[in-house]
Amino acid sequence: MTLDQFKYIYFLGIGGIGMSALARWFQVNGYAVAGYDKTPTTLTDELASEGMVIHFTEDINQIPLEFRENPSKTLIIYTPAVPQTHLEYIYLTGQGFTIQKRSQVLGLLAGEMTTIGVAGTHGKTTTSSMVAHILRDSGVNCAAFLGGITTNYGTNFLLNQPADDLRSVVCVVEADEFDRSFLTLFPTFAIVTSTDADHLDIYGAHEAVLESFGQFVSQIEPSGVLFMKQGLSLANKTQAAVRSYALKEGDYYSQNLRIEESSFVFDLVYPKGVISDIYLTVPGFHNVENAVAAGAVALEVGVSLEAIRSALNSYLGVHRRFEYILKTKSAILIDDYAHHPAEVQAFLLSVKALYPDRELTAVFQPHLFSRTRDFAEGFAESLSLADHVILLDIYPARELPMEGVTSDLIFQGVHSKTKIKCTKTELPDVVRKMKPSLLVTIGAGDINQLLTVLKNILADQ
Incomplete structure (x- = not known):
């Protein structure tokens, strides 16, 4: 399957934070976008104002006519939160439409670019948004699909500039372990912040969570790099280079950490030197650690020391994160x-x-x-x-x-x-x-x- 065979994109569950980012990418890139969600929200209001047709009742007739009449040109993207008993899901499945999970389509998009996948049972939204902000603020041509609304940009989606070679574009993806969605990604670089037991309603046991993360890091390109929280047991699961980070130890860490006027101030130590006096206005020891990881991957893709310091100093956070x-x-x-x-x-x-x-x-x-x-x-x-x-x-x-x-x-x-x-x-x-x-x-x-x-x-x- 290739995306250029489609003209219409229909979302079942368009109002989710991840689905809405994908919807915005298709809208910006010239596709006709419509969708269903259970309830209206500020986010669905924003999508509608951008030109997307959205409805909130299970009603086949509210799917735009041109979508229904062109199954071969219409891609259906759904979230697992929509049950298979949903009237529209049943109809679209029965009519032979191409139906894909969000994670599958995101994997297709990201696979065209140089991807940074940020995974972890916690910390991934802040860390991925930090990486995206560093790249955008530093002038790197990047796209980003994030799991939260960034304060700097007021969105969960950053669009890249057109490029003759998409591999020159860096794509930052929040790699979600829920229902193993991140296994559609084959990143060049990856950050794993944590592998704690979570989503046990999906996985059943912590061992299954660890197995899934092991599979994720095994999919990093062999020439790429895994930035792994110090203490995680993933190094033997990948052919990529492995570098560790943490608040106070690892290949990358913080030093001279102190609080000044409600800001966490620190130096970022990396294998070849130090980025001194980073003023992180988004508080938290955990956010300092996230910033260390974001700075590490930014150094790897060639961002300068001063640009990293400047970007982290101007990072304003994510909605509902501290x-x-x-x-x-x-x-x-x-x-x-x-x-x-x-x-x-x-x-x-x-x-x-x-x-x-x-x-x-x-x-x-x-x-x-x-x-x-x-x-x-x-x-x-x-x-x-x-x-x-x-x-x-x-x-x-x-x-x-x-x-x-x-x-x-x-x-x-x-x-x-x-x-x-x-x-x-x-x-x-x-x-x-x-x-x-x-x-x-x-x-x-x-x-x-x-x-x-x-x-x-x-x-x-």
Whole structure:
């Protein structure tokens, strides 16, 4: 299959963060794009304003007529989140349309360019967006398909400049391990940030997660390079060169790390020297580590030391990753997408380092019944870093409820000064009564829908 045989591109699940990036690539490159999603969002509104035809009910007649009448010229791209019982999926399958997962199509696109694949059970969105920003800010002709909305560009997709030889274009791809999507990629360079147990509803066991990451790094071009978090067991799985990185050790690491005026300042040590005085305005020890990895791969593709320093100094982050919602003398509100115990721990440790004189109140919305079941003890331990914990009900996402699995599994293990369990509806009143000076909201569900309300409460206290 080649993409030039198609004229129309139809997305089942167009509003997802990864699907929308792909939709934008096709739209910009002259294809007619349309799609279905379950509910309208700010992101689907933006796609519609860019010229895409989008609807929100399962209705075959709402698929544009020219798409339906030209099966041979129409490519259907779907996300596994859309069930195979979906009316449109059944129709399109029965009519002989070419149907591909997003990951398969992304693999086709990326395969035409020099690809940097950024993988990991956590850290990949920030790291990939850092790499993309360094390249774009440094004048490298690059494309990027990211898993979050970048603050610098207001999008999850960067379009490259036209090139006679696409191999001269560097394509940054957030390589998602969910349902083994990243196995469609054969990158020249790869970063692996972590291989913790996650998505066990898909994989079943941690060993299967490790096996999948092993297969991913085996697909790196033999002439390429794997940048691997120090301590991971992947070096023997690839023919590519292997280089390690971490916060304080490895081939690439940070030194002279300190906090100055809410910025993490550090020197990036690499095998041939040092890039000194990087001011990372997006806080977090984990983000310093991500910046080390991003700087390492940027050096490999030929970006200068000064350009790397300048780009990291101007990097503004990703929506819902250590994102300041309110920052005044009396109150601070930070939102973060963390949904794994290791992510929660890294986030809370960084917040406490930034604000050692304030008591920390954390609101956590667990994501998925299966993840809560598998990591309840780890979540409880991580959340206990906060002085006060407010625990919400589980956000189900793609899952049906599981018997005996509730946020109580986490709640009973939390040993902070105070802990409260409440619903989303009750949360504003709880926060209003507590009057926290440092509040963080954590989770991959819809907790961010309450940020405006919480911001106003804190601003008025």
